Amino acid sequence: MELAEVARRLELESLYTEYAAALGADRLEDWPEFFTDDCHYRVTSAENYDSGLPLGLIYATSKNMLRDRVSALREANVYEPQRYRHLISGIRLTHPSAPPPLAGEGGVGAAEALDLEANFLVVRTMQDGGMILFAVGRYVDRAVRTDAGWKFASKIVVLDGRQIDTLLAIPI
């Protein structure tokens, strides 16, 4: 293993770590900044994902759609402060030998792109201190290296459960 590969792994870990920190601190406005402009973001169930069904409850195809979602959440959730703590582990390259660039990423000489997966667990804490397991599953992601560091070109949130609570309209 070369130092460059080690560095890349740590950089990718940082991408997830900063992502989890932003959501844990309710910095929702920072959330779209983890994505590329023409990103794909989706929340779906494992059952739907395994069946190849393309749609989920939440579906966005650009950073601007993510920003719209954040605005909608800010307008809607004015009363009950809740906290969502993300624990992410098991980050792994599923396509370690650099895959070809995504369509739209620019062809030869374009950004380095990597397919990744990771496990996540989200705990919701209500204001009375009660804690519940809110969501658990895995991320199926594509990250690309941009001038501003690694970004998610695609993030599919695959929930282990079949049912998707409407509360899952929050970023996972």
Added chain:
Amino acid sequence: MELAEVARRLELESLYTEYAAALGADRLEDWPEFFTDDCHYRVTSAENYDSGLPLGLIYATSKNMLRDRVSALREANVYEPQRYRHLISGIRLTHPSAPPPLAGEGGVGAAEALDLEANFLVVRTMQDGGMILFAVGRYVDRAVRTDAGWKFASKIVVLDGRQIDTLLAIPI
């Protein structure tokens, strides 16, 4: 810290990451492949482990026994799809200065062997979307470097709880 040591740490992290990913994806048939042929695998309680009691509910002394267990699970669990998400963290060398090889591993010149521990948390998701803490505890492991990469020569699953549910017959 030398680059070789850094690389080894990342390789060992990958061992756990791939292990968790296989179990999370219900790829049970891949599970025995994380072990050496003459591996030791055991699930026990912290109380039994601390008392030095050697036996657990689940006890295997070869990769073939692990394969048999998987076959049995596949035959038994035909109806209720459940998902088990493993979050593993805190991987640490408990024997950082390479310990002597295991008996059966070949003596001088044999595979590099390392003692490791890690914390795990397993969340079970039922088909209705309900999630429960299924198991929590630590792994007490020995990993050896083989021609096919790092494998578990020994894995003791030490559950924090005293009681072991029969459902724990699934790989942890």
Added chain:
Amino acid sequence: MELAEVARRLELESLYTEYAAALGADRLEDWPEFFTDDCHYRVTSAENYDSGLPLGLIYATSKNMLRDRVSALREANVYEPQRYRHLISGIRLTHPSAPPPLAGEGGVGAAEALDLEANFLVVRTMQDGGMILFAVGRYVDRAVRTDAGWKFASKIVVLDGRQIDTLLAIPI
């Protein structure tokens, strides 16, 4: 990224990993040893922390105070064996460009100091095997490099919940 930076990140990860392992194994007497002599340790709620309120239910300003707390816990908790499993993830430098040394740490030429945050989840297992989410939140820490390795000069345990159970008198 230089090898020295990679090594430092892995060393800091080890600090958290050993910390979690000590608490998970009920080695409370080892707990104060993760701190500097004049450390600051505090458990507080996110609400209090965000409001800038300095006090928490638990407040210590030296390693000796941590030792006193451990002694008190050992005297009080003689009956019910419980286990607390810490899962720590998302360790990140919040002050990556080495901040100035802490007052009391010695000025120019003093120990290297770093500001860090990490997410934690603590699961409590009762003797009957029942598991509950005991605490979730983030650490807001300062670590300094000493002759005996990295130590916490400051650790603020910021719980996501508002209420702090008296049981939280245990180290988190």
